Amino acid sequence: MSRRQYLLVALILVVVAFPPGWYPLALRLEISRWFGAAAYLALPVSKPVETVGAEIYCPPDLAGWRSAFEIDGVNVSPSKTCLSDNPYSVATFVRGANNVSDDTLLKSGLAADAVTKGEDLDGDGDPDVIHIRLEVVELNGSSAESAEPVTQYEIAPGITPGLWVFAPKYLGMARENFESRKARSGLRPPSPVIRVEQGDRVVITLENTHYMPHTIHLHGADHGFVTATGQGNDGVPLTSELPLMPGKARSYELTPRQTGTMFYHCHVQPHVHVSMGLQGMFVIEENQPNNWLQTLNVGAGFVRSSSVAIAKKYDQEYDLHYTDLDLQLGQRVQSSNDPRLVTRSMHRDYDVTDATADYFLLNGKSFPYTFRESLIVTEPDEKIKLRVLNGGSKGISFHIHGHKFNLTHKDGVGVVPENQAAQDVIWLPTAQRVDLDLSTRNDGLHSYGAGIWLFHDHQNKGTTTDGIGPGGNISAVVYQEYMGLDGWPKTQGVSYEKFFSAEYYRKIIPVWQSYAPVLFSDPGTDWLMFGRILLLALAAGMSGAVLVSGSK
Amino acid sequence: MKGCKGRVLAMLYLPVIFSVILLSCASDISHDHSGHNMMLSEDGMVMNNNAHRLPFGCDVISKQYEFVVSAGRRYAADNPGAVFGMSQHDYRVEACSRISVVFSNEDEVRHQWMVHGLPKYLYPGGMFHLEAMAGKTIQGTFIVPAGDQTYLVHCDMAQHMEKGMKGQLVVGNGSGNLWNVYNTSDTFLKSEYLPAHTSRWVLLFAVIAFILTYGLLRR
Numbered sequence: 001m002s003r004r005q006y007l008l009v010a011l012i013l014v015v016v017a018f019p020p021g022w023y024p025l026a027l028r029l030e031i032s033r034w035f036g037a038a039a040y041l042a043l044p045v046s047k048p049v050e051t052v053g054a055e056i057y058c059p060p061d062l063a064g065w066r067s068a069f070e071i072d073g074v075n076v077s078p079s080k081t082c083l084s085d086n087p088y089s090v091a092t093f094v095r096g097a098n099n100v101s102d103d104t105l106l107k108s109g110l111a112a113d114a115v116t117k118g119e120d121l122d123g124d125g126d127p128d129v130i131h132i133r134l135e136v137v138e139l140n141g142s143s144a145e146s147a148e149p150v151t152q153y154e155i156a157p158g159i160t161p162g163l164w165v166f167a168p169k170y171l172g173m174a175r176e177n178f179e180s181r182k183a184r185s186g187l188r189p190p191s192p193v194i195r196v197e198q199g200d201r202v203v204i205t206l207e208n209t210h211y212m213p214h215t216i217h218l219h220g221a222d223h224g225f226v227t228a229t230g231q232g233n234d235g236v237p238l239t240s241e242l243p244l245m246p247g248k249a250r251s252y253e254l255t256p257r258q259t260g261t262m263f264y265h266c267h268v269q270p271h272v273h274v275s276m277g278l279q280g281m282f283v284i285e286e287n288q289p290n291n292w293l294q295t296l297n298v299g300a301g302f303v304r305s306s307s308v309a310i311a312k313k314y315d316q317e318y319d320l321h322y323t324d325l326d327l328q329l330g331q332r333v334q335s336s337n338d339p340r341l342v343t344r345s346m347h348r349d350y351d352v353t354d355a356t357a358d359y360f361l362l363n364g365k366s367f368p369y370t371f372r373e374s375l376i377v378t379e380p381d382e383k384i385k386l387r388v389l390n391g392g393s394k395g396i397s398f399h400i401h402g403h404k405f406n407l408t409h410k411d412g413v414g415v416v417p418e419n420q421a422a423q424d425v426i427w428l429p430t431a432q433r434v435d436l437d438l439s440t441r442n443d444g445l446h447s448y449g450a451g452i453w454l455f456h457d458h459q460n461k462g463t464t465t466d467g468i469g470p471g472g473n474i475s476a477v478v479y480q481e482y483m484g485l486d487g488w489p490k491t492q493g494v495s496y497e498k499f500f501s502a503e504y505y506r507k508i509i510p511v512w513q514s515y516a517p518v519l520f521s522d523p524g525t526d527w528l529m530f531g532r533i534l535l536l537a538l539a540a541g542m543s544g545a546v547l548v549s550g551s552k
Numbered sequence: 553m554k555g556c557k558g559r560v561l562a563m564l565y566l567p568v569i570f571s572v573i574l575l576s577c578a579s580d581i582s583h584d585h586s587g588h589n590m591m592l593s594e595d596g597m598v599m600n601n602n603a604h605r606l607p608f609g610c611d612v613i614s615k616q617y618e619f620v621v622s623a624g625r626r627y628a629a630d631n632p633g634a635v636f637g638m639s640q641h642d643y644r645v646e647a648c649s650r651i652s653v654v655f656s657n658e659d660e661v662r663h664q665w666m667v668h669g670l671p672k673y674l675y676p677g678g679m680f681h682l683e684a685m686a687g688k689t690i691q692g693t694f695i696v697p698a699g700d701q702t703y704l705v706h707c708d709m710a711q712h713m714e715k716g717m718k719g720q721l722v723v724g725n726g727s728g729n730l731w732n733v734y735n736t737s738d739t740f741l742k743s744e745y746l747p748a749h750t751s752r753w754v755l756l757f758a759v760i761a762f763i764l765t766y767g768l769l770r771r
């Protein structure tokens with residue numbers, strides 16, 4: 001064929017294939033004035049996304065950990081939520097690993113020196129010499145053998161960001177078992193809540209099991225700048241000590257004189273290490289006789305064995321630790337197995353001034369996993385103590401539906417009664433702690449009555465998981481009459497199936513598909529339009545070739 | 553035909569008999585709820601120690617080995633990109649041999665020496681496990697099965713295997729080397745260690761090659 005013939009074919013293709021909708025609007029109106037509208041052509045029909053199937057909302061409690069226990073003389077309260085802490089660990093944290101039976105210690109999984117308790121210095125019936133050992137654990141880290149993360153921990157279905165925690169000293173494998181990639185129970189964010197008594201002689205030994213250097217800085221908890229031996233005790237590499245290298249151990253000492261809800265975190269490259277999860281709540285309780293404290297609260301949340309002072313004043317106590325994670329930061333530990341490259345990526349390439357948080361966690365989980373373990377379950381007329389810590393990179397706007405709470409302490413210090421007005425939103429800047437009194441008395445002020453009442457950061461992003469809602473740090477206050485026996489709330493005809501699918505948080509499932517698949521699924525594809533465009537491309541290619549060959 | 557039936561029956565009953573023996577053996581040592589035989593001490597833990605029970609297919613102990621292994625940061629010093637290491641990563645033994653491991657931890661944190669994939673009727677979970685506390689030495693014994701097989705040896709603390717503490721136990725002729733064993737096998741997924749501006753060098757070389765080839769062809 002000649003050049004002219006090729007051009008003619010291309011022109012015919014353009015005329016036939018050119019989508020009518022692409023003509024100028026004025027021209028289309030002009031044409032329709034003569035011939036009327038074009039024939040009906042249905043838009044692509046809805047195409048619901050096939051889902052693999054949801055996880056069980058509330059896995060059965062096979063180990064029987066939710067019940068009330070009396071273990072080695074420790075009364076462990078029943079846990080009303082679906083998932084609960086290992087009661088043998090709770091008992092070991094109360095008694096000390098050196099004071100429980102071998103059987104309890106084995107069932108706790110803890111090392112014999114994880115938490116040890118010694119002398120009763122003031123003779124009031126409880127130990128006052130407390131030694132805590134913490135290790136550093138990387139979750140969802142990399143390996144040079146597989147693209148899948150190792151020592152896996154999901155913050156929400158299918159979401160496994162790289163993160164670091166201080167962890168209690170367990171014995172044995174970091175995985176559930178050899179066949180699994182999942183982290184063993186107890187290795188999780190947030191770093192455990194540490195609970196000691198005013199006047200206790202506390203030693204915290206950091207055993208750096210991680211491949212990067214770390215320290216512990218006690219934020220707000222009364223401690224000396226140096227220890228008795230002159231070793232740095234503030235955990236700050238700028239002023240008092242060098243970062244603690246991998247494979248090394250260092251002890252921090254304190255005898256706190258004041259009570260309150262405090263904070264501890266790593267202070268090595270803190271703009272990265274604190275965000276990665278090396279942060280926990282530090283609680284100093286009133287000195288009381290026979291005050292056996294649950295030294296560590298793994299995963300924070302409901303305190304299954306409260307102190308004497310709290311048990312006198314309150315029906316229940318909850319530790320609420322809010323954090324956020326930057327997806328792009330967490331990916332950096334997964335991007336290489338070489339610590340030199342990871343260090344460069346995290347501490348030189350990553351620019352925290354350009355960073356934004358993507359995941360919002362309450363006690364180390366995002367919704368819907370928060371509903372498995374971070375619900376506040378109550379009867380009417382209870383008095384509940386909430387200790388709230390914001391360890392996130394930005395402030396949070398803490399809000400509870402259906403209730404007004406009273407602020408009793410800020411950064412561990414009591415607030416004068418005239419300033420304790422009831423409120424339903426409280427702003428917590430980064431690192432702030434507040435103690436709140438939550439009353440479930442149905443008087444229209446403190447509580448509006450029984451129900452399932454959400455509580456969450458009221459800033460929009462806080463209720464999402466990388467922009468997908470509902471997610472983030474949403475949890476709920478659930479009155480017992482709305483609670484099922486298995487620890488799952490009786491929501492009013494609401495299915496949680498899609499929220500327990502990894503595809504939902506990976507942005508694959510349309511948010512309202514399950515309610516109205518015809519109306520709100522993604523539309524199918526317009527193959528006719530696609531065909532027209534391909535024909536135009538053919539025409540363009542042909543004319544291009546003709547032009548180029550002509551220019552020779 | 554009859555003999556065959558007897559054999560099938562024996563095969564069915566053997567595991568039952570074996571587990572009864574195992575249970576009675578285990579009753580005098582402390583063990584946890586998951587069925588592992590754990591011996592705890594201040595120095596650490598030994599799990600599934602076995603000096604006498606022979607695996608199927610072994611009539612006698614073929615040979616006796618003792619490995620004295622140290623672990624810690626020091627043993628990663630010559631291994632670029634590693635943080636932790638062991639004094640020996642590659643272990644070669646005869647089938648049906650008895651192996652004693654004396655495991656010393658030179659760091660100030662825990663370390664483990666674990667073998668995986670052993671027969672579960674002798675080693676619950678398929679593992680033999682030594683765990684030494686900071687600065688401590690712990691020792692244990694196990695008997696390897698008949699048959700050529702390469703077993704994983706590692707420390708299962710988070711990221712310790714990934715950062716250097718990976719080894720292998722080659723029984724008989726083994727079943728090939730495992731990946732990522734220091735001084736023995738290559739890294740399976742390697743990071744890139746290229747100089748800056750590699751793409752410019754690639755472009756430069758391609759242009760040079762083009763010019764030279766063009767010149768040669770025109771001659």
